[in-house]
Amino acid sequence: HELVVAAEKSADGNIDPAKGAPHNWDEAWAFYHGDSPGDCPFATADKRGKDFGTGSTVNDTVLANMQYGLTHMGEPRLQGVADQTIDVMLIPYIQASIKYALKVDSDIAKGDMDAARIHQAEGWAFYRVIEPILAKADAASAKRIGSIFDLSQSQPSAAGAEIKAILMSNLDAFNVSAEQIGSYD
Incomplete structure (x- = not known):
């Protein structure tokens, strides 16, 4: 939100450091960095960069x-810089x-349904960030991933490869590349 507001204020010529675009731009970094x-x-x-071999990129x-x-x-x-920054910020959510x-697949293969349920919930939480963007590009695929992560299911389902394939085939919707995502095995 802060990047969008900063870009709008900048376009309007409001570059006052205390209340204009620079203030919002700086807040965006503060919220991101913590x-x-x-x-x-x-x-x-x-963390996700380490998992996917992309480091701190x-x-x-x-x-x-x-x-x-x-x-x-x-x-x-x-x-354009604000838009690109938002796109890059989505990468860890795709990776996660x-x-x-x-991990759900691995847990199910080991017979650890408690761990599968926990990882299903984690996947669902991260997916919720990127779901609206995927839904604009491919509503059926977004709905399918949502149904796989759906916590109201009695048991998680082993569909990690399907989720990965859907997301990797829709990277254009997020304006990112497979190279930026990296790989997770």
Whole structure:
């Protein structure tokens, strides 16, 4: 939200550091980075980057975009930088949806339905962030993933490969690439 507001204020010429676009831009970074390790999207991005072999690429990109934005307030390109930053911020949620779907499969294969249920819930929570974007591009696939992660099911289902395939085949909807997602085995 703060990036969107910052881009709008910047386009309107409101670049007052205290109340204009720079203030909102700075708040976007504060909300993303957080003030304590482990409790923010920044930490999640590093965890998923480690899982998927992409390291801190998401956070490095977000930080570079945030720094660029602060020094280019009022320029027409700022909206594009905000959009790109939001797209990159979605990567850990795609990665986490895949990771936890595959963990459900592994848990079921081991006969550990309690762990499968926990991982199903984690997958569902991360998927909820990206679901509306997928639904705009492919409503049937979004609904299918939602039904797999649905916590009202009596038992989780082993469909990690299906979820991974759906998400990886719809990366254009998120404006990201397979290389940016990495791989999780």
